[in-house]
Amino acid sequence: MARPVNVTVTGAAGQIGYALLFRIASGQLLGKDTPVRLRLLEITPALKAAEGTAMELADCAFPLLDGIDITDDAKTAFDGVNVALLVGARPRTKGMERGDLLAANGGIFKPQGEAINAGAAEDVRVLVVGNPANTNALIAQSHAPDVPAERFTAMTRLDHNRALSQLATKLGVSVSEITKMTIWGNHSATQYPDLFHAQVGGKTAAEAVNDQEWLAGNFIPTVAKRGAAIIEARGASSAASAANAAIDHIYDWVNGTPEGDWTSMAVPSDGSYGVPEGLISSFPVVCKDGKYEIVQGLEIDEFSRGLIDASVRELAEERDAVRELGLI
Numbered sequence: 001m002a003r004p005v006n007v008t009v010t011g012a013a014g015q016i017g018y019a020l021l022f023r024i025a026s027g028q029l030l031g032k033d034t035p036v037r038l039r040l041l042e043i044t045p046a047l048k049a050a051e052g053t054a055m056e057l058a059d060c061a062f063p064l065l066d067g068i069d070i071t072d073d074a075k076t077a078f079d080g081v082n083v084a085l086l087v088g089a090r091p092r093t094k095g096m097e098r099g100d101l102l103a104a105n106g107g108i109f110k111p112q113g114e115a116i117n118a119g120a121a122e123d124v125r126v127l128v129v130g131n132p133a134n135t136n137a138l139i140a141q142s143h144a145p146d147v148p149a150e151r152f153t154a155m156t157r158l159d160h161n162r163a164l165s166q167l168a169t170k171l172g173v174s175v176s177e178i179t180k181m182t183i184w185g186n187h188s189a190t191q192y193p194d195l196f197h198a199q200v201g202g203k204t205a206a207e208a209v210n211d212q213e214w215l216a217g218n219f220i221p222t223v224a225k226r227g228a229a230i231i232e233a234r235g236a237s238s239a240a241s242a243a244n245a246a247i248d249h250i251y252d253w254v255n256g257t258p259e260g261d262w263t264s265m266a267v268p269s270d271g272s273y274g275v276p277e278g279l280i281s282s283f284p285v286v287c288k289d290g291k292y293e294i295v296q297g298l299e300i301d302e303f304s305r306g307l308i309d310a311s312v313r314e315l316a317e318e319r320d321a322v323r324e325l326g327l328i
């Protein structure tokens with residue numbers, strides 16, 4: 001059997017953590033031949049709850065689960081880490097200004113970036129789920145100068161999957177018939193789910209839908225505001241679907257995207273599509289041989305350009321705000 005892969009999950013006692021850990025331990029993150037060693041990072045008051053989850057993980061007797069460590073120390077949690085899932089973050093509470101939110105998250109993602117820099121394995125891959133995910137990833141990345149910048153990514157796969165599902169329902173097709181969906185920009189309400197490059201039945205999804213009013217007035221806002229709709233319906237934010245998306249993101253990064261298809265990941269921009277270099281923005285990416293590449297050469301029409309630019313502008317504002325706070 002292969003050597004165990006060290007997978008660190010922060011916010012392990014939270015609701016996404018609970019939905020995520022069992023799937024990782026069962027082999028769904030890295031495949032059925034790869035044993036995993038879990039590291040759970042939590043804040044001190046939540047350690048006991050994390051221990052409870054670890055007891056349940058033990059009770060599943062997963063053949064691929066090589067061990068579980070629980071800690072409130074980032075250095076310990078990221079020592080030797082191969083896959084880091086940064087889920088724990090400070091949520092926005094009532095009356096909190098954006099600056100306060102960014103500062104509170106800086107207090108989490110700066111030390112975690114430093115700990116990754118200090119102890120991570122050569123092949124470390126980082127996925128930030130905790131919001132504001134793109135900018136939290138930027139903060140962590142800027143404190144890990146020895147780790148290749150492209151290893152820091154943020155999650156827009158849930159948005160991608162939501163877009164697939166909405167489109168499949170509209171067209172009365174299976175999600176498996178849709179390829180080349182793209183989320184551009186920030187994981188926020190400004191994100192742009194793009195139907196002009198998605199393919200279904202030999203056409204672009206925009207052609208298949210043939211209803212610009214639905215596309216602009218229904219599809220885009222439904223995907224972008226789906227998180228709020230889930231909170232409204234469930235009384236709690238997306239958890240199982242977020243965990244599922246995190247699994248999809250890492251699985252594809254490690255194992256590759258299917259031939260002829262791509263996925264959406266928020267990755268450091270290399271300047272592609274006019275997105276300023278260094279911003280962690282969502283792009284269409286192809287994964288192969290354990291690496292991802294931004295899909296090149298797509299034509300961007302005026303409608304898409306405006307929406308991509310608006311989301312990227314928001315990312316630049318967030319970057320400027322954390323820079324002003326001295327967090328990057």
Ligand code: NAX
Pocket residue numbers: 010011012013014015016017041042043046087088089090091108128129130131132133155156157158159187227237238239242
């Ligand atoms: P919960 O509040 O249930 O859990 C968060 C956990 O993080 C808590 O157990 C808390 O103790 C822990 N935590 C806080 N600070 C920590 C630190 N410094 N180190 C380690 N652990 C720490 O939130 P949950 O519903 O699990 O959501 C987690 C994050 O995911 C939130 O920021 C949420 O906004 C974000 N989401 C991101 C999504 C995405 O698509 N990128 C979608 C789902 C979700 O909204």
